[in-house]
Amino acid sequence: MQKNFAPSAKKRPDRATWISAGIIFFIYVVVFALEQFIPPTTMLFTVLKKGATYALVAVSMNLLNGFTGLFSLGQAGFMLIGAYVYAIFSIPGEVRARVYQYFTPAINFTLPVIPAMILAGLVAALFAFLIGLPVLRLKSDYLAIATLGFAEIVRAIFQWKKLGPVTNGSNMLKDYPTFNDFNIVNAEGKVVLYLSTLLPFVIAGVCIGIIMLLINSTYGRSFKAIRDDEVAAEAMGVNLARHKQLAFAISSFFAGVGGAMLAMFTNTVQAKGFTSAMTYEILLIVVLGGIGSVSGSCISAFLFVACSEWWLRFLDQKQVIGTFEVPLLRNGFRLVVFSVIIMVVVLFYRQGMMGMRELPDLFRKKRGKEAAK
């Protein structure tokens, strides 16, 4: 009677998984190659660097909103914390005094890049944990409101003069290691190997890989159970409070790391840049890509950044064709277009680009078709 299920119990990667892995590897190779041959000031690299950063932040938001079913709007706040922690702890000692020109720096040691990034994530996660303690016990709608408020408060507090010795008040933090510092330079100061675009791809890739592993682990399964049906999940022994806390803290950890990446991308950090508009951008990416799809978030992050930084830039500028001034095009019109897009998506394409599918699913036959055969 006792059957042995060992062979089928193991999850083996199929052909579709290998194809996807191949595609991803190919993208990395292309990114590396492009960087060596195309001038580094090209808009393409701006898009790729910021795209990789936003991909990570979008996936971290998706982990919470898409996979655990908790609606949070605090992404900009956690990114801000991450960006600041990274900048504060990685500014080299010799330039610190210059950066903090109006204050005496309170933190006087420098961490290497990777530990500083991890610390950025940890501090963001700690804040999430503290907010989560009271808020996650309430009905889930409150989380959105609380996190949105939190992000605004953080933005104000980080500009507060009294905290100047730590945050440099409302002045910017700069001169910490950025993506460009990872290009390999020879003795004459000439770049011999460009790595400044590959680096964000590697960091985001590792982080997203960890998130994927988590999603496919027993914890990730419980997150999805909570999303699908809280009552049933709890009846199956899933400790709701604990798992929501975990998902929230982990999501915020990676938002913090994403914030650190953004700091490396922009070269300077200032709290006032981390507005709720940033959270909405990321929300738009998640919705467009598909709530509950990691690959969707990644693809849509790059498309979104390309549109907003590059392809749709013209919407924000006056355009004159001959003597005809194109109507509507003026500063801010781009945001109007994005708002319309999000409304159309929410109304008509609720699944986004990928729905809940992942990259390998695109190479698998649809189950329905198989059944019809």
Add this chain to the structure above:
Amino acid sequence: MSETVLRLNDVTMQFGGVVAVNNLTMEVRRGEIVALIGPNGAGKTTAFNCVTGVYEPTNGEVWFGNTLIASNHPSGKMKKLYAGENAGKYEKVVKITPDRITKMGIARTFQNIRLFKTQTVFENVLIATHLRKTSNLFSATFRVNAREERRMREEALRLLDVVGLLSVRDEKATSLPYGKQRRLEIARALATGPSLLLLDEPAAGMNPQETDDLGRFIRRIKDEFRLTVFMIEHHMNLVMDISDRIYVIDFGKLIADGTPAEVQGNPEVIQAYLGVDEE
């Protein structure tokens, strides 16, 4: 006589002015199949919810073996509203969340099927093995303990085999026909490793043939997994066929209990319940 697995003492559950369960005292002993029956809205599901920690009873206590898993007395604004009996009898307040009660060994199914709808049949069962994991977040994410993950998967497959759903393991759970969804709910409940299984109308929506099969199936898993079964059911044939004892409630109050034969002959039951059925 075998030991008591579940015991309710004067359990009252009141929603505002509505007394859904009224001073209910009952017990389930090891190895039994006990049925809880009563007309629609009698308070059966509410009684289950008091046992599983979904609701906090307004008054009374629930014991699981030697553990007090719920105890309460009317307090706050319920003090004035309380319409039940034995108000001063239970002083202790014990509230345990549903997940911890499941970990103690009480598993349940739901009257209005609550499967994880985006998940496959296999994943639905797999999720329910989570509570017995030993790996922490780190070791689970980085697959340090691959053996445990494998054990969980094997276990889930074995349970799917037991309920006869192995062949549809990769289908979406909600794409299954009704009867199979109910079986899947049972498999999922079994995956939590229970000693007491609560079934809320497991035969609802099934045809007579399926209902018959279900009866045999419940007996079989009861023996195979050494369970005690406590079930709510409307199909009288099934109830009379497999139950060792039956509790009948109406308007939240216990009106009869005993063996199927005893209950069947009870005039009050016929009046309140079986009579209504025949209309």
